[in-house]
Amino acid sequence: MTAYQELAAFQHDTEALGAIAERLGWDQETMMPRGATDQRADEIAALEGVLHARRTDPRIEDWLARAEATSEVEARTLDLIARSYNRNTRIPARLAAELARLTSLSQGIWAEARANEDPSAFLPTLEEVVRLKREEAECLSNGDLYDALLDDYEPGATHRQLGAMFDRMRPRLVALRERVLGAETQPAALNHVFPEATQLRIARICATAFGYDWTRGRLDMAVHPFSSGGGNDARITTRVSESDPFNCLYSTIHEVGHACYEQGIDPAYRFTPLGRGVSMGVHESQSRIYENQLGRSAPFTGWLYQRMVEAFGDFGVASPEAFHAIVNRVTPGFIRTEADELHYNLHIMLRFDLERDLITGKLEVTDLEEAWNARFAADFGVAVDRPSHGFLQDVHWPVGLFGYFPTYSLGNVYAGCLNQAMRAAVPGIDASLAQGSAAPATDWLRAHLQTHGGLRPPAATIEHACGFAPTEVPLLDYLEAKFSAIYGL
Template structure:
């Protein structure tokens, strides 16, 4: 077998696996959006069955043979070529997959499916004890996964690497500490400043909110013929397959901005997904996949914060909002900008303003690190959450539904996921700073409702790169500088100065 024949076999195998994965993704989307309550146990079995099939394909010995035929060939000779990147990333995926026993992969998938449903009910009923057995099982399975993969530092690193290749708990801690300290300084700076004028009180009809967020997703470039917008208990975005991006939000009649920023956030994810999986020869290959969850999050946070919380955005969007919500007709773009940019510490991560968001991640990072290490028992999580919350946020949750039950991630066994949100914030600020330098008229374009230049820049520098580069290298290539927290801290300081007149 020639290297080219082996490579073509890898492409064909990858495409078939991607199509099976699309069916699995559709089952998961349906579970969170459409599934009847009684069907959840059956759905867990279906997800488990498809996971087993995908795991067998991922660990097929032929994959190892095909890779061996490609490695060292002319296809892998140029490190910056798409073929070399595919071969490198296929090797990473294969080596990881063969370390995880099939029964463990299936057990994790089934436990995550059951855990998500248990979490939905527990959150609704404020019943942590009902969810804790599921969390205990998922934690134990995740530890087994980490041991199967192996690690140089600690078990958490093996789990984190699955979401953000190359990162470790030790590499993340200084970044999170810098962001936490910068937040404390900003909170102190604005403590005695007059608060911006709040938005008018609701209710805001759900039909008007639904129409408005649909308008905004299309304005930002999400194609209606290749996407859906639905409702779920926890907003999310998923790419089912080429030209099939699904996003969800949740609505609050008292606050239309929750659905707006949720929709913009998930639209950022969907635009990235549609930009790297273009349905061409990349489908089913690493070049048609996202670089990491931190990079994925950079796209959602950039659109949510640097764009949708900016003054140019509101200069164009306020008339659209006032047409749906007459209460806003007397407001100015500057007032909307200040209202959505205000610093208001709160308990709920997904509702946090961009300044106080990162301490929410510090809280979760420290708790899940303790859980994985065995320093914190599942039964003690609610109390530990409130203790950390008082220390980091200055607040304690009156109910577990607003505390340790507020996020879906641990119910999916996604230990190591949370830090990618703060990495995403850091990457987003780095990218937007570079985009502004490359596009001098960007603010004018956004104020005129034209977001195409920004999307085109992101497409060329991030979306179309797939897994060509590792996350930090990708950001460096796009911006010309290694990523640091500096651009994000400067952005937050400038926002505080503009909103509070510091």
């Protein structure tokens, strides 16, 4: 075997073990009995110890020095393995295992504190998570602590670059929001009971409409919806509120976007560094374009309205047009995952600023709730009424995902670019959506983006698919056109 072949075989097993660790995390959030929390934390820490040892194995350095790439795929594979090796060798095995164990425990503590509206039960754990993430950032940083963590989720991005983009986006978003909220006609919220079992049945129909392969996936319930896995085992989760079916339906479509990206990657890349989504920003581009530009479009909501009437009878909405307006209703709500398209990015900007301050030490965990509530009131004009509607609502900080949040807005920006390019290239998207099929759109996304996995860096992945470098302008133009039409601006 050549050095490249030896390295690829070693990497194959490391990737497979990583998939097992991910499956343990899925189980913890869906099926695991509550009493198993401590035991699962030890299991995950032990497996993380094995993975860290493999990712820092000194033979990797030797293989990298001797390996010769004979194709674009091999060159990119070597680049990604080298990147992983260089990052992991900077993190002590003790820290890697401690982080894995603590964030596994923290997840359960957070879930209970959230359910009980009891921040004091969680803050000591969050303080420890932040302490360890600061330590990890110090190991990885060449200057900026937050950028060191951000690079895990969006390689090459910096907080200055993202902050500048947010500064360009905020004025147009806020101005459009004010025009929308000041419009004469405002859609009313739904006022009906939507039984859980029926919601889940329609959620499965929606997942199928967007091309989710049920032979390689499954749908379960979770406190915080997520997707997990890839290749032939890409699972999704959702949650249900019987007063708000959109929570379930659009969480499902969102997670289907993630899962279809993973299901769509070239099988030849499986258990290689190319065999997963290239970044969280690109991943979010798939979930957000499925959920918003496609799933909340007038043609698709017209089809969904008929399914809702068939399932629930008269639920107080008189027409497909009224239903479309309700699906896209703009209101300054508390919950990010339920936020309309105008407010969503403002949620992310809030979290981006707060988590950056937490990592740099400008903000301490003991002051986080107060800082959150003050910022939320300033940005949304509403006072946070309880912790589960405030800083306890997201699972990301409990499990140590600092640097993840800004990729949601970056995903929206990427989705805006992809939507513009896709609609210019593919006729008949809306006609197909009106019949309950997203196939023309999802086929284009699969061919132009999903199949390539990690072959190119994030921004290059988007540019290859669209034919132009990513920019926030298509997203903002799309939002202004859409909401001006809905609200008669």
